[in-house]
Amino acid sequence: MKFFEMKPVGKFLGLLCVLCASVVNCFSLDREAFSVTNYDLNVQVEPEQHRLGVRGKITLRNDSAAPQKIAVLQISSSLDWRAVKAGDKAVQFVTQTYTSDIDHTGGLSEAIVTLPQAVPPKGTIELEIAYEGVILLDATRLTRIDTPEEAANSTDWDQIGTNFTAVRGVGYVAWYPIATEVANLSEGNSLFEVLGRWKMREAGSKMHLQITPTGNSEVLPQILFNGVSCSGPAMYESMGVTKVGPVDCMYQPLRLDAPTFVIADYQVLERPAIEVRYLRGHDVAATNFADAAEKIAPFITDWFGEHRERAKTADLPDPKAAPFESGALLLTPLAGDDSKLAGLAAAHQLTHAAFLSFRPWIEEGLAHLAQALYLEREKGRQAALDYMGLHRSAFSQIEAPAPKSEDEVNRSLVNTTSEELYRSKAMCVWWMLRDMVGEAALKKAIAAYRPEQDKEPSYMPRLIEAQTQRDLEWFFDDWVYRDRGLPDFKVESAFSRKTETGSFMLTITLDNLGTAGAEVPVIVKFAGGEIMRRLEVRAKSKAVTRVEVTGAPQEIIVNDGSVPESDTTNNTFKIEYTEK
Numbered sequence: 001m002k003f004f005e006m007k008p009v010g011k012f013l014g015l016l017c018v019l020c021a022s023v024v025n026c027f028s029l030d031r032e033a034f035s036v037t038n039y040d041l042n043v044q045v046e047p048e049q050h051r052l053g054v055r056g057k058i059t060l061r062n063d064s065a066a067p068q069k070i071a072v073l074q075i076s077s078s079l080d081w082r083a084v085k086a087g088d089k090a091v092q093f094v095t096q097t098y099t100s101d102i103d104h105t106g107g108l109s110e111a112i113v114t115l116p117q118a119v120p121p122k123g124t125i126e127l128e129i130a131y132e133g134v135i136l137l138d139a140t141r142l143t144r145i146d147t148p149e150e151a152a153n154s155t156d157w158d159q160i161g162t163n164f165t166a167v168r169g170v171g172y173v174a175w176y177p178i179a180t181e182v183a184n185l186s187e188g189n190s191l192f193e194v195l196g197r198w199k200m201r202e203a204g205s206k207m208h209l210q211i212t213p214t215g216n217s218e219v220l221p222q223i224l225f226n227g228v229s230c231s232g233p234a235m236y237e238s239m240g241v242t243k244v245g246p247v248d249c250m251y252q253p254l255r256l257d258a259p260t261f262v263i264a265d266y267q268v269l270e271r272p273a274i275e276v277r278y279l280r281g282h283d284v285a286a287t288n289f290a291d292a293a294e295k296i297a298p299f300i301t302d303w304f305g306e307h308r309e310r311a312k313t314a315d316l317p318d319p320k321a322a323p324f325e326s327g328a329l330l331l332t333p334l335a336g337d338d339s340k341l342a343g344l345a346a347a348h349q350l351t352h353a354a355f356l357s358f359r360p361w362i363e364e365g366l367a368h369l370a371q372a373l374y375l376e377r378e379k380g381r382q383a384a385l386d387y388m389g390l391h392r393s394a395f396s397q398i399e400a401p402a403p404k405s406e407d408e409v410n411r412s413l414v415n416t417t418s419e420e421l422y423r424s425k426a427m428c429v430w431w432m433l434r435d436m437v438g439e440a441a442l443k444k445a446i447a448a449y450r451p452e453q454d455k456e457p458s459y460m461p462r463l464i465e466a467q468t469q470r471d472l473e474w475f476f477d478d479w480v481y482r483d484r485g486l487p488d489f490k491v492e493s494a495f496s497r498k499t500e501t502g503s504f505m506l507t508i509t510l511d512n513l514g515t516a517g518a519e520v521p522v523i524v525k526f527a528g529g530e531i532m533r534r535l536e537v538r539a540k541s542k543a544v545t546r547v548e549v550t551g552a553p554q555e556i557i558v559n560d561g562s563v564p565e566s567d568t569t570n571n572t573f574k575i576e577y578t579e580k
């Protein structure tokens, strides 16, 4: 169903806009002109009717360079606009459905609002708004690109329901007004780019919510909200019926989170490091999760500092539901009793509770690094490398072939909106940094990090460089500030000579055919053992190292899997040894 489309008409007109049931000319429609700097919303949730009703005020700021007379406000297509007012006067607005995958329904209800006067660049305007509708389980945006229904429902699990309500914000359900250009799941990274832009524009915005679950209630529902301080709810008597009063929440995200609320009849398990909320019958899994988190907490503290907030885990009823994280809040089905899996999840979550950065490559990269470190501690380095190998395959596809020059900056870790890069690749980058500068130095750099002082992409790299004598500028340039693709190592030559003392002196020349430099482990196998050296090889360069071993050298293997590489089929070298 397309209500709105753009078609090229003629050479001179360029893009002519075809609008259905709307009088607005699209030439003046800049959907991303405004951002919302303040939300003050009264949210009524009626679980039994799956209904959401919202009344409140929002403040719009014109982020564009031109004065704006029209503002576009978007909510989920399952919600309807009821009123828009400016300064107590109703303003003219038209509504239409706008197809976009930023919402689980695959569409948005747009209000195209004619403002009483044009808002100048950087100017603001306050609007009073009202909208309502239902939020039902809906995975249209996924099923229409052929995702199997069951998998789609376990991914887009948001809904308001009698027994369980969980609604995630932007990127899942537009339950508060947003203003975005179209996002299309079938077009590469489109959704993540649109989302990334919106979240950047929303950085620093405030949200004040009063959530009231209506209906008669015997139990006090648990209302969870990410990254916020809430007070309430309280039960009170009204005309002989027990009712639940509103929960008052203040939300000012430091991370680029999606405001999420959960209303459920949870049981609570409280521990010093974590609070686990679980559904009836899930006691075993909840205890298991809390135990795993408690066990790993000192390790995470040692790496990332004392927790800034207590981690919160909350249960999801669908055992196949995709976990969702928002800072230190993790929504995940609590079903299994696998303590290793729980430990892996807890390592990530506790890192978020301890460490905060609004830069995804730091925030998520370190939380994933914590998972690899946890596995290394539990099962040894190889287990960590195997785990990172799963992540490597996720981003290697993006990285091959090496990025074109215009992509180097957009896809860099400091700018990317791609999860594969700011999660998986960033984890590998942090792991390489740990190998290069050592654990103690990296921990000191992490401890010195202050999110409020992080004004430049080079802030964290400088903290790391301050802890080491090494020049790492080339590394950050290849891996962090730019996306130069991946290295490709090869042993170009190896010569072995027997020394007078009977040992063997091996001269190895490594060639990096790839477009990014790295310090790579080189393993020499010889009669009676093996030895490992680390060698820095810049992009499109060679480096030589000499290794003395006690037995005849047999084989050289470059890269133990800790350095992401574009081609690993050329990493083994058999040594031809000639006795002289």
Ligand SMILES: [Zn+2]
Binding pocket: 325, 348, 352, 363, 364, 367
């Ligand atoms: Zn995370």
